[in-house]
Amino acid sequence: MQQQSSALEGGDDTYGFDSTLNGARHMDQGDRLAGFRNEFYIPILHGKESIYFTGNSLGLQTKSTQDYVLSDLQDWANFGVEGHFLGRNPWISYHERFPKMMAPMLGATEEEIVIMNQLTINLHLLLVSFYRPTKHRYKILCESKAFPSDQYALQSQARLSGLDPREAILEVAPRPGESIVRNEDIIAAISEHGNSIAVVMIGGVNYYTGQVFDMESITAAAHSAGAFCGFDLAHAVGNVPLDLHRWGVDFACWCSYKYLNAGPGAVAGAYIHQRHHTNPALLRLAGWSGTKPEKRFLMGNEFDPILSADGWQLSTTPLLNMSALNASLHIFQEAGFANILMKARRLSAYLFFTLDRINASCPRKMIDVITPRQEDQHGCQVSILMNEKGKETFDGLRGSGVIVDWREPNVIRAAPVPLYNTFEEVYTFGEIIKAILLK
């Protein structure tokens, strides 16, 4: 961790970046993952390959995705209903391949992972199990300005339990004049309200600021207050290292269309810590896919849950959706998650470095980076607060073939991702912004 402090100031940092175009190209030449870019379709803008920095919103399609989907479609054509058992990838057990593929990214055991439904649905299902308010312990603690879907989910869960969300939901906000929530403030809020908190539920990586929360210490604080602790990992999975099992996190959920590249509305995932798998007191909403396989087709009337995260499944697996996830996770396996993380850190450090140089060449500090710089407090995404010419910069970037996104009132989010973005793209991004600001 010591290296990080020298990376904080930008400029002369740990990586010793060379600020020239050649410097960027040199890093691309030395990049072991560079070849993976060719496994993806890069969107075309103004007649040429765009600089696509929105993998945090929707990851790109791998070139193999169509083959995976077509192959599973062919089994349906060939076998009809018997494809459940006779297909090349029998549908009945199709989902069982995923926990093994995802365990290294989540730091979870295979039994703790299930691929099912979509994100907000999974969040609701998990809250049914882990948010059981009582008269004295009824609060949900979350970060302020959580992703809107999460806010709506939490509010409606409070109402479902007959509570007023304004009383049940406790938000921890950044201090006045600051953009990110301090970890110490989250921990302090947990201990201050400890007796009344039923569950702590936080976005592992904030979608707006790109801040990675210290999930380990938050989980420990929640547990010592007697509360459950869960995370929405939509912006974390495939992006930052996770160690859910060791941290003792009770539950988590994520979507697969951001860093996991499984396509719009892709099948999502959930994690439930082992210690809860055999607890009969834990309420859950049940469906036939969650019951033990040997009993499922007996069509009995008694729900007998699988004693793993699979026991939270409700419905028949969405095959085509899973084919796309299968394609994209194969790329992660080929590249190796540790290699992906290593490049991600270098790429985002280079983006911080590039942004610092923009300020240095402007007459005033025209941009502020709100994403924390410390290596363990950010992933691929860097959020840039435009002090001047915000919309103009965003429009100018788009005009120059860069796809980033804009969040009101004045933030540009840019996420160079290691599997398909390059150092040269980050360099070009910086040059375009500089030209707009200096005009």
Ligand SMILES: *Cc1c(COP(=O)(O)O)cnc(C)c1O
């Ligand atoms: C992307 C995202 C969502 C979206 O939820 P869906 O159910 O997939 O539409 C929800 N929460 C967070 C934190 C997100 O980043």
